[in-house]
Every structure is written in structure tokens, then in C-alpha cells.
Amino acid sequence: MRAVVIAVLTLFVLTPVASARAEALTLVHAERVPLGAGILTASFSAWPIRAGRSLDFTFEPDGGIDGHTGALRAIAPSGEAHALGIVGLDGNVDMKLPRHPRARDVWGLDVVALPEEGLWRFEFTVDGAATATMPVPVGPAPGPPPAVSWAVGMAPWAVALVVLSRRWWRVRGRWDRGWNG
Structure with a gap:
């Protein structure tokens, strides 16, 4: 058991040093x-x-x-x-x-x-x-034009906005009716 603890501690101590080393520069x-x-x-x-x-x-x-x-x-x-x-x-x-x-x-x-x-x-x-x-x-820049990238990136937020708006309207309707309906 003691050897396992020492091995784990050694791993935790040495891992940041290995990952902090700068990546070699590759020139093509x-x-x-x-x-x-x-x-x-x-x-x-x-x-x-x-x-x-x-x-x-x-x-x-x-x-x-x-x-x-x-x-x-x-x-x-x-x-x-x-x-x-x-x-x-x-x-x-x-x-x-x-x-x-x-x-x-x-x-x-x-x-x-x-x-x-x-x-x-x-x-x-x-x-x-x-x-x-x-x-x-x-x-030219790689990938699609910026407008297309933004539209694709914002689509999930548009869906979330629609879902949250519908839920808000439902909750607001219940609030207006005093939560009885």
C-alpha cells in the first residue's frame, strides 16, 4: 500500500513539470x-x-x-x-x-x-x-464565412430562447391565475 501511495504522489508531483515544458517549434x-x-x-x-x-x-x-x-x-x-x-x-x-x-x-x-x-x-x-x-x-481564411459561422453558433441559443420564453409564458399564466389552474 505504501508503494502505491508513493507512486501516486510522485505522479502528481512530476505531471505538471512534464506538461509545462514548451512544445517544440515545427517549421514547414x-x-x-x-x-x-x-x-x-x-x-x-x-x-x-x-x-x-x-x-x-x-x-x-x-x-x-x-x-x-x-x-x-x-x-x-x-x-x-x-x-x-x-x-x-x-x-x-x-x-x-x-x-x-x-x-x-x-x-x-x-x-x-x-x-x-x-x-x-x-x-x-x-x-x-x-x-x-x-x-x-x-x-483566404479557412472555413465558412463569418456570418455562417455566427448563425450556426447562435442557433442553439435561439432554440433555448424559444423554449425559455414558452415556459415563462406558462409560469406567468399560472401566476396571473393564482396558481389554481
Whole structure:
């Protein structure tokens, strides 16, 4: 019995540690773009990219990121510079690139969604001088149009509203008759 108790306690103590470990970053596509005298490699966790669908981006110049600074400007298909709204960044359209949380040896953006389809343009600046521009094609959002999704999602609430309204009318009728009927 004592061995079973020790095994269960060990399981409870070690389980949160195992589940707290960050999942490895899986990259499925990479693009190499000229950056000054070198190359910048941009990698993606999903390809092709779909509008509104979260994915990870990583960016790495030749020789790595140690001792370098990088910035990214995302230009939407409409031509406007777009702040991607990443948690921890200041919302500035010229984003200072942080290290990726699950791949600390490269710069990256974790779980970001590009909000509209079309040809995006990523403009990189490394160490304030070397620049690179990369076109990023973004396809339509997956799934049905938002109006259809909302209608399907709200249908159970509409049924519940009808059922609750009918019950309320029945109870109200009994209340008006003094609960005698």
C-alpha cells in the first residue's frame, strides 16, 4: 500500500513539470531573401498561410542573431503598415524583433495571425542598415464565412430562447391565475 501511495504522489508531483515544458517549434516552409551582403531566412510553421489563422514566424540572418538587432514592418495588401498586435510588443508598426519563445536562437513571432488575404510585404532592417523585403502571399481564411459561422453558433441559443420564453409564458399564466389552474 505504501508503494502505491508513493507512486501516486510522485505522479502528481512530476505531471505538471512534464506538461509545462514548451512544445517544440515545427517549421514547414522557409524563404531566403537577400539582406545587404548576406541572406535572411524566414521560416513559417504553416504553409500556405491563411488569413486569420495563427502561425509562428522565425527570422535569422546569416551568422545568427547574437549581437544584432532586427526590426520588422508588415505592410498589408492595402499598402498600410500594420502592427500585428503581438502580446509584449508596443503596437508600433516598426516592431523590434524579439527572440522566439520556443526557438531562442532566432528572432520570431509566436502565434500571430495575418488578418486579411492578399500579398503582404515584410520589410526587415538588421542593425539599422541592412534591409530585406519579402512578399508573403496570404490566402483566404479557412472555413465558412463569418456570418455562417455566427448563425450556426447562435442557433442553439435561439432554440433555448424559444423554449425559455414558452415556459415563462406558462409560469406567468399560472401566476396571473393564482396558481389554481
